[in-house]
Amino acid sequence: MFSSVARRPRAGDQLNFKGAWVQSPRLALGTAALGMEYGYGYCRGRIQDSISFIRHAYTEGIRYFDTAGGYGDAEILLGRALAGTTDAVICSKFPLPQVKATQLAASLERAVVHSLRRLKRECLPLLKLHNMTVQQTGMPGLDDALATLVHKQRVQSVGVSVYQQHEVQASLQLDMIRTVQAPYNMLNGAIANTMLHELASRRVAFWARSVFLQGALSEQIHVFPKALQPLKKHILHIKSELGCPWHMLPQIALRYCIQPGVAVILLGLRNRIELQQALAAVSQGPLPGALRTFIIRQQCKTGCWVDPRTWP
Numbered sequence: 001m002f003s004s005v006a007r008r009p010r011a012g013d014q015l016n017f018k019g020a021w022v023q024s025p026r027l028a029l030g031t032a033a034l035g036m037e038y039g040y041g042y043c044r045g046r047i048q049d050s051i052s053f054i055r056h057a058y059t060e061g062i063r064y065f066d067t068a069g070g071y072g073d074a075e076i077l078l079g080r081a082l083a084g085t086t087d088a089v090i091c092s093k094f095p096l097p098q099v100k101a102t103q104l105a106a107s108l109e110r111a112v113v114h115s116l117r118r119l120k121r122e123c124l125p126l127l128k129l130h131n132m133t134v135q136q137t138g139m140p141g142l143d144d145a146l147a148t149l150v151h152k153q154r155v156q157s158v159g160v161s162v163y164q165q166h167e168v169q170a171s172l173q174l175d176m177i178r179t180v181q182a183p184y185n186m187l188n189g190a191i192a193n194t195m196l197h198e199l200a201s202r203r204v205a206f207w208a209r210s211v212f213l214q215g216a217l218s219e220q221i222h223v224f225p226k227a228l229q230p231l232k233k234h235i236l237h238i239k240s241e242l243g244c245p246w247h248m249l250p251q252i253a254l255r256y257c258i259q260p261g262v263a264v265i266l267l268g269l270r271n272r273i274e275l276q277q278a279l280a281a282v283s284q285g286p287l288p289g290a291l292r293t294f295i296i297r298q299q300c301k302t303g304c305w306v307d308p309r310t311w312p
C-alpha cells in the first residue's frame with residue numbers, strides 16, 4: 001500500500017511513518033473499543049466478531065492499525081486477525097516506564113517484546129509513547145533508549161500520542177520522534193490548525209485521532225451522560241446549521257480531517273456499516289471551503305468538554 005522508495009514530494013503528498021512521501025490520506029483502524037469496554041452506550045462485541053471485523057477492514061484496504069498494550073485484548077485480536085499478512089502496519093503504544101535512565105532501553109524493550117508476541121510480529125513498524133508528558137520528554141537517555149530499540153530492529157520508527165499543543169512541541173525536542181498523534185476533530189482544531197506546518201518542515205508525520213470525539217460527533221451523542229449536556233447542545237446546534245441527517249455527521253467529521261499535513265486519520269470504528277460510511281466519506285475528499293470555514297468558526301465556541309479526559 002505504501003512505497004518505501006525515497007522520492008520528491010508531489011502535490012497532496014504526506015509523510016508516512018518512515019519519513020517517506022506518500023499519497024494520502026491513509027485511514028487507520030483504532031482498536032480501543034474492540035479490546036475492552038470503552039465509550040458510552042456500547043458493549044464490547046464477541047471476540048470472533050471483532051476478529052472478523054478487523055479482517056474485513058483489511059480486505060477493504062485498511063493497512064494501518066493502531067493499538068496499545070493498555071487496550072485490553074486488542075493486541076491479541078490484531079495478532080489473530082492479521083496473522084499471515086505482511087503489509088499490515090500495526091502500531092502500538094506504551095507508557096514511558098518510570099525507571100532510571102540506565103534501565104530505560106531494557107524496560108521499553110521488554111514491553112515491546114511482550115506486545116510483539118501478542119501481535120505475532122517480529123518488529124513493530126511504529127512505536128508510540130502513550131500520553132507522553134512535557135516532563136517525560138526531558139527524561140535523560142530517552143533518545144538513546146529509543147535509538148537502541150530501532151538499532152535492535154525491535155521497532156522501525158518512533159512517535160508520540162499526546163493531548164495538548166505544548167506536549168507536541170516538547171516531543172519535537174526528541175530526535176527520534178517521527179510521528180505525532182493528537183486529537184483533531186470538528187470541535188478541536190487546536191493542534192492541527194497551528195502545528196501542521198512545523199511538523200511537516202521537521203519531517204514529522206501527523207496522525208489525527210479522536211476524529212469522532214469518541215462517538216460524540218455521531219448519533220451516539222444521545223446516550224452521552226447528562227453532565228455532557230453542553231457538548232450535546234453544541235453538537236446539535238452545529239448539525240442543525242449544517243442541515244445534515246445524523247448518518248452524515250460522522251462523514252463530515254471525517255472529511256474535515258482530510259487536508260494537507262494530515263498523514264493518517266485514525267478512526268475508532270466498531271462495525272462494517274461505520275467502515276463503509278468512512279470509506280465513502282474518504283472517496284468524496286476534503287470538505288468544500290465554505291463548510292470548513294463554518295466549522296472552524298464554531299471551534300472558538302467550544303469549551304473544556306472537547307477533552308474526553310474531563311468526561312465523567
Ligand SMILES: NC(=O)c1ccc[n+]([C@@H]2O[C@H](COP(=O)([O-])OP(=O)(O)OC[C@H]3O[C@@H](n4cnc5c(N)ncnc54)[C@H](OP(=O)(O)O)[C@@H]3O)[C@@H](O)[C@H]2O)c1
Nearest residue numbers: 030032161210211212213214215218219250267268270274
Ligand atoms: N455512524 C456512526 O454513528 C459512527 C461512525 C463512526 C464512528 N462512530 C463511533 O465513534 C466512536 C469512535 O470515536 P473516535 O474515532 O473518536 O475514536 P475512539 O476509539 O473513541 O478513540 C479516540 C482516542 O481517545 C483516546 N482515549 C481517551 N480516553 C480513552 C479511554 N478511556 N480508553 C481508551 N482510549 C481513550 C485514545 O487515544 P490514545 O490511547 O492514543 O490516548 C483513542 O485513540 C466509536 O464509538 C464509533 O462507534 C459512530
